[in-house]
Every structure is written in structure tokens, then in C-alpha cells.
Amino acid sequence: MSVLYEPLLPRHTRVTRVRRGDSGELLITILPCRLIANTEDGSWSDGRASINGVKANYLALSYTWGNVRDKVRLQVFDTQHQEHELEVTRSLLQAIRQTLFDNGDDEFYLWSDQLSIDQSSAEEKTAQIMMMREIYEHAGHVVVWLGPASDDSLLGFRKIQEVAALFEHIQQPDNEHVDLHAMHFRLLDSFAEAAWADTPESQREWTAVRKVLTRPWFSRTWIRQEATAIPSHSTQVLCGPSHVSLRKLYQFLHVAMLRLASPMPQTLQFTSDMFSNLGQLDSFYHLRTQPQTETPLLTLVRQFRGSECTDLRDKIFCLVAFASDASEPGLEFEIDYSTDASFVYVNFAIWALRRYKSLDIFSDCDGMKAQNISLLSWTPNWTRPACFSPIDGNAGDKGRLYSASGIYANSLVVGTHDPARPPGLLWLSGIRIATICSVSDEAPLNPDVRALRSWLFPTDRHMTCPLNNIPMERVFATTISAGRQRPVDLWADIEPSDVDLVQVKTATRHRRLFFTQPASEGSRGLMGLGPLLLQPGDSLWMLKGGRALYALQESPMPETRRMNCLDLTGGSATVATVHEGDTVCQLMGECYVHGLMAGEILDFIGDSPKKTRPSVLEGMDRDFQDIYLV
Missing domain, CATH: 1.10.3960 (Hypothetical protein MG354 fold)
Incomplete structure (x- = not known):
């Protein structure tokens, strides 16, 4: 009995030969195809692929699978002319029929993921995904199928x-x-x-x-x-009979x-x-089209996290080929479809910690429980829309905006772990700054800056910040704009027409203003910008490797457990014993506190601090302590 999907050789994929039958039916044959390098055999003038030993061009199809339960049966032939039956989504069949109608020829070659890749083989899928960039770049044309005509x-x-x-x-x-x-x-x-x-x-x-x-x-x-x-x-975009390049x-x-x-x-x-x-x-x-542009993988994943895919792993996998830093020797990010999405997201978080030597990926964590995937608090859920980070800045910002952990911000030492057994916790070093005692409502997303100003609980316009004696009104303006200077300078009259609302909204979207517990009765605590799910009782921390400050939710370990860990303290531990009653933390998200974002905390710790500690920081840790993040 012949096999439809024979193992593929290196630099090979499959295409389907699509023809009209005598009665107008579709005749589809699945054929192996070798991609020709652009320096091979002189040029691509006769075709970019070798199909049955002959140079030819093929169309590559870009479409959505649609409802994966809405499938139709399709008769296809293998290289031995034996007939097989496959189930494909209705949207693929519609795309093939419309492409055949528009193409005009009685026969053409088409690449489509459902037919060209053995969907039952994780090994083949992994290998073909790694070739995806080449497959589309070798196509003579790309056909985009938006779906049947409807809605005018x-x-x-x-x-x-x-x-x-x-x-x-x-x-x-x-x-x-x-x-x-x-x-x-x-x-x-x-x-x-x-x-x-x-x-x-x-x-x-x-x-x-x-x-x-x-x-x-x-x-x-x-x-x-x-x-x-x-x-x-x-590249032609089709929608029913309509088309445009x-x-x-x-x-x-x-x-x-x-x-x-x-x-x-x-x-x-x-x-x-x-x-x-x-x-x-x-x-x-x-x-x-600008080859000199270098874009890190983390930047690409952030930029396109709002897009949708049937396979949650593709949120990361489809961008690896375009990243400037995903294939460096010793720091390669591997595509592997034999692992589930949770495993992929955890491994990507670990890769980012190791590659960037910082906790920058924590900026993408928001403390929200994932409904469609099981994740630890320090692993971003890339299926959720982006919450823009003040740390990222915007197109006009140059370089890194903050370095809350000072000399440690970009020098994180990441230990080893067993890639086959992702860690259940991170072992970090940090300084506990204060306890959060009050939290504002969620940031309004309307253009009324006066509504934003209502976050400021005290009404005395002349009071000063207990951390640095700067007028509290200016500290507030700086905080809710996450340190961007232009909106701060324009804040004097608190007029909507004067403030760059795009920047203010970017900094405050899905965030809350908070105050920390005062050091003594009658005094004031710190004011900061925190994540949406922040609650009174959460704690404010500076963590080694972090450019931001972070809100953590502390709780006692219910029972003694040995857990796989990733050591970020400079040690080499791969397993940690967490005893019953020990404090473990969940990451709620990043925080911004004006006056503590450039390593100032380091001046107030140790046996012989460089500076006298302000009263508002009297309750802060005297030195780094180890913490477990789960």
C-alpha cells in the first residue's frame, strides 16, 4: 500500500498539483518539491523549485483555517497515482477552488500547510516550520484568501x-x-x-x-x-471574485x-x-526589505502578541526566523512541536532571561490567570493583548529608560536547568521596599486628563513627596506618564489640550495608582504606578536584574516540597527545598515609583549605606534577601 506522506529530504517540502477534471472536479496530487537556492543553476528565471526533476514555480497560499470542526473530505493522489482521502477545513477547499478559477490555467502548483505538511507528525511539522520563511520566499506568487464574498x-x-x-x-x-x-x-x-x-x-x-x-x-x-x-x-489578495495586489x-x-x-x-x-x-x-x-534592521525576538513577540493563531505555540515559533538574536551559538531558541504551549512559553521566558541578562520579560506579566493555558506568574501569557510597558518607551525614546536595580539591571546571572523539566520556581535576590496600602480605580481610557488627576487622593496641591521633597503634583505628573518628559513639562495647568494623551494613555493603560504603608502615623507613603490586579497587602520590591520595580503577592508555602528551580542569584542550584510556612511570591507586574527608578535603593542598603535613608524607607530591607517566585 502506498504512503501519501513519505519522509522528506533536506531542503524539500511538498506542493499540490491542482487540475480541473473532465467534469470540472478538482484533481489534486501531492508531490515532493526541492527548493532551489538562488545561486544554484544560474538563476531563478526558470523556476524556484524542482518538482519531479523539472524547474517550476508554485503559488503559496496564505489563509485562515477557519472553524477547525468545519471539515470536508478531499480526494488526493500520491506520486504513485494512488487515491487517498483527507479531511481539510472548508476554507482551504474554497481557497483552492477560487485560485483555480482566477488562475486561468488548467493546472498549477500550490503550497498549503494542511496538504503540504503531514499534520500528524510533530517532527515533520517542526522541520517544515523552520523552512517556512524559505518556502514563501521561493514562491512565484503568494495568494491571500480572505474568504467568500459577503458584507458588500x-x-x-x-x-x-x-x-x-x-x-x-x-x-x-x-x-x-x-x-x-x-x-x-x-x-x-x-x-x-x-x-x-x-x-x-x-x-x-x-x-x-x-x-x-x-x-x-x-x-x-x-x-x-x-x-x-x-x-x-x-502577492494577490482574494475575497470571493474580488482581488487586489x-x-x-x-x-x-x-x-x-x-x-x-x-x-x-x-x-x-x-x-x-x-x-x-x-x-x-x-x-x-x-x-x-531593510536587511540592516536588527530586531530581537522578544521585541517581535511583543509587537505581534495581539495577533491570532490556531496553535498557541505559533505566537513565538512563527517569528523565530526573523529575529536578529534567536540563532546565536549557545543561545539558539529551538522550535519543537513535540512540546505543549505551556512548555514553549516557559522555555521562551527562560531563554529571554538568559539572552538579555535582565528581568525585562517580567514587563509582559500582568498577574492575570490564564484560562486557555497553564502558566507560572513569571511567564507571560502571549495569548493576551499587550499591556504597553513604560519600560519600552515609544518610537521617540532612545535606549533604556530605567535601571531600578542599578548596576544589576543588565548583569543577571542565570543558572542551568534541565530543558526537559522546566523549573517550577525562580530563585531571585531582592529588596522588599514597602507594603501597598491603597490602590486607585483602573486608569480611565478617555481623553479627560482631569479624570486621570482624580487618582491623586490628597487634595493639598502644595504638599511634597516624602522621598525627595519634590512637589507632589509634579511627582504625580511624572508617575502617570512613566517619566516621559514631554507630558510632565506640559502638566502645569492640567488641561486636556496641553498633554500628550497618547503617551499618558500608553503608560497608564490597565494600570493603577498606589500608595505604600506610611512609616509612621501622620506621615505619607510612596506613590507609584502599578499593575491592574494590584491589591492592598501586596508588596513592592526591587529585584536584581530588573529595570522596573515589581509588585509581588506573598503567601506561605502550604507544605514542604522539593521543586525544580532556576537560580538567578549567581548560584548553581537546580532544585530547591521550600519548607512549609516559607514565603513564596507571585509576580503581579511591574511598578514605577518616581525617585527609585535609577538604582537609588542601592544607596540606602548595607551596613554602611552611602546615603541616609529617608524616613519613608525606614521599613525597607537592609540588604538583599532570597525569594522564591512561583
Whole structure:
């Protein structure tokens, strides 16, 4: 009996030969395919792959699986012309039929993950995922399938092409790297304005555009590498019978974002959020076309954590090939589909601790319990949307903003562990600063800065911070903007029109203002910015290797246990015995306290501190202590 999926040789994948039968039925044959290096046999002019020993080009399909339970049976043939039956998602069958209809030829070669990869083999899946970048870069064309026509998609595509034409009206079409600012004023002429007329028909058109751009494909994790693998004019986006090149979509995006800089009729429901996923795709395309750009893996995972995927492991795996630091000798991040998502996320956290020699990955932990995956508190849940970190800064920030643990911020010593047995706890060194006694409401996400000011519990505008005697109003402004200077300088009158709300919102989104326990009756504690789930009774810590401060929730160990551990104290322990009653901690998230973000705490500890400890820090630890993080 013949086998449909024979083991693949190195640099090999599979393609499907798609043909029309005499009765119009699909005839699909799965064939092995060797990827040809661009320096092999002179050039790629005759094809980028070898199929049955003959150079040929293939189409690579980018689509969403859709409902994985909505499957259809598909008859396919192997290399020996033996028939087999496979189950594939309905969306794949729809994509193949539409591609065959649009292609015009009676036969073509297609690469698709469900048919080209043996989905029952974790080993093959791992090997093919590692080749995914090459597979799409070797394709003659990439076909994007958004799904069948619906919700006025034909009208939406027509509008997209109309707006994209404005780009060519004011810029040479072969230049994808354009000066958008120079285009702005040339755009606002009568010809361009007609595209945004406030009429019932225009309202219907823009509603259709919104529905096209918010289809599931645009939020999918894998599209970043699939749709940006080859020049954008060679990538075709299909939605039922409608089609447009990806280059046209980018041109549409550039014009639309420029138009947003001017007032728009509210009835058009034309807002920047409808372009966010397309904008991320455009950014990733430019990242790939600028080879000098170096982007760390942690940065990529953070940037695209809001995207969606069927397999939670792909949140990380699909970005490894594009990271500048994931293949360094001794620090490689390995793709392995034989392990579950929890294992992958823990291993990625450990890799990040070792690679960056800091606790930077703690900035992505928010203390929320995961519903779809089992994780420790120090392992980020990449299935959750991002909570922007003040530590990251923004596009205008240079370098690292904070170093709360001073000389230890970028010199974390990470011990060894058994890769097959992830640690159950982290063994760290830290300074307990204070206990949190009160917490504000969640940060409002509206444009009223006065609502943000309501966080400040004391009403005396003339009081000073007990840590550094700076006026409390300025400390408050600095804290809720996470130290970004521009909003601080503009804060004097607390007027919404004066403050850079984008930066303030970024710093405060899903965060709470907190106060710590006063050192004595009648005194004041510290004020800071903390995570959403922060509670009175949690503790504020400085941890070795941390650029931020951290909120920890302490609890006694219910029973004595020996646990696999990762030693971050400079030791080499791989197992720790935690006794009944010992304190263990859960990470709630990062904190910002003005005046303690540049290593100042180190001046107040030890037998002979460099500086006299302010009264507000009298309850702080005198030196580092070991803690267990679970």
C-alpha cells in the first residue's frame, strides 16, 4: 500500500498539483518539491523549485483555517497515482477552488500547510516550520484568501482600489518607500476629497471597507511572514471574485492614514483602528526589505502578541526566523512541536532571561490567570493583548529608560536547568521596599486628563513627596506618564489640550495608582504606578536584574516540597527545598515609583549605606534577601 506522506529530504517540502477534471472536479496530487537556492543553476528565471526533476514555480497560499470542526473530505493522489482521502477545513477547499478559477490555467502548483505538511507528525511539522520563511520566499506568487464574498466585499474592494489610485496620482507607483509628509498637502485637492464625500453611498462604501479590513486573516499571526515574503505586487489578495495586489492595499493605507490627519465626517466611521493590522503588516514588510534592521525576538513577540493563531505555540515559533538574536551559538531558541504551549512559553521566558541578562520579560506579566493555558506568574501569557510597558518607551525614546536595580539591571546571572523539566520556581535576590496600602480605580481610557488627576487622593496641591521633597503634583505628573518628559513639562495647568494623551494613555493603560504603608502615623507613603490586579497587602520590591520595580503577592508555602528551580542569584542550584510556612511570591507586574527608578535603593542598603535613608524607607530591607517566585 502506498504512503501519501513519505519522509522528506533536506531542503524539500511538498506542493499540490491542482487540475480541473473532465467534469470540472478538482484533481489534486501531492508531490515532493526541492527548493532551489538562488545561486544554484544560474538563476531563478526558470523556476524556484524542482518538482519531479523539472524547474517550476508554485503559488503559496496564505489563509485562515477557519472553524477547525468545519471539515470536508478531499480526494488526493500520491506520486504513485494512488487515491487517498483527507479531511481539510472548508476554507482551504474554497481557497483552492477560487485560485483555480482566477488562475486561468488548467493546472498549477500550490503550497498549503494542511496538504503540504503531514499534520500528524510533530517532527515533520517542526522541520517544515523552520523552512517556512524559505518556502514563501521561493514562491512565484503568494495568494491571500480572505474568504467568500459577503458584507458588500465587492464594494469594499472597489473603494480600496479607488483610494489606492490617489497614491499613484501623486507618487510614482514603483516607489514603495515614500515621503508621506510631502504627499500630504498634494493629497487634499478636489480629486482626492471626492473619495471621502459624506453621502449615503460613501457611508456604505466605508462600512464595506471596514468589514474587509477586519476579516480574520488580518489578525492572524502567520500572515506577517507569509504575505511579506516576496515583493508586494506579486502577492494577490482574494475575497470571493474580488482581488487586489498587496501593494495596492499598502498604497490605500498610506493615503487613508494621511487623510485621517484632517477632520473627517463622523458618519463615515473612518478611524485609525480599522487600519491597525494592515499597518502592522506594512511595518513588517519594510522590516524585511531593510536587511540592516536588527530586531530581537522578544521585541517581535511583543509587537505581534495581539495577533491570532490556531496553535498557541505559533505566537513565538512563527517569528523565530526573523529575529536578529534567536540563532546565536549557545543561545539558539529551538522550535519543537513535540512540546505543549505551556512548555514553549516557559522555555521562551527562560531563554529571554538568559539572552538579555535582565528581568525585562517580567514587563509582559500582568498577574492575570490564564484560562486557555497553564502558566507560572513569571511567564507571560502571549495569548493576551499587550499591556504597553513604560519600560519600552515609544518610537521617540532612545535606549533604556530605567535601571531600578542599578548596576544589576543588565548583569543577571542565570543558572542551568534541565530543558526537559522546566523549573517550577525562580530563585531571585531582592529588596522588599514597602507594603501597598491603597490602590486607585483602573486608569480611565478617555481623553479627560482631569479624570486621570482624580487618582491623586490628597487634595493639598502644595504638599511634597516624602522621598525627595519634590512637589507632589509634579511627582504625580511624572508617575502617570512613566517619566516621559514631554507630558510632565506640559502638566502645569492640567488641561486636556496641553498633554500628550497618547503617551499618558500608553503608560497608564490597565494600570493603577498606589500608595505604600506610611512609616509612621501622620506621615505619607510612596506613590507609584502599578499593575491592574494590584491589591492592598501586596508588596513592592526591587529585584536584581530588573529595570522596573515589581509588585509581588506573598503567601506561605502550604507544605514542604522539593521543586525544580532556576537560580538567578549567581548560584548553581537546580532544585530547591521550600519548607512549609516559607514565603513564596507571585509576580503581579511591574511598578514605577518616581525617585527609585535609577538604582537609588542601592544607596540606602548595607551596613554602611552611602546615603541616609529617608524616613519613608525606614521599613525597607537592609540588604538583599532570597525569594522564591512561583
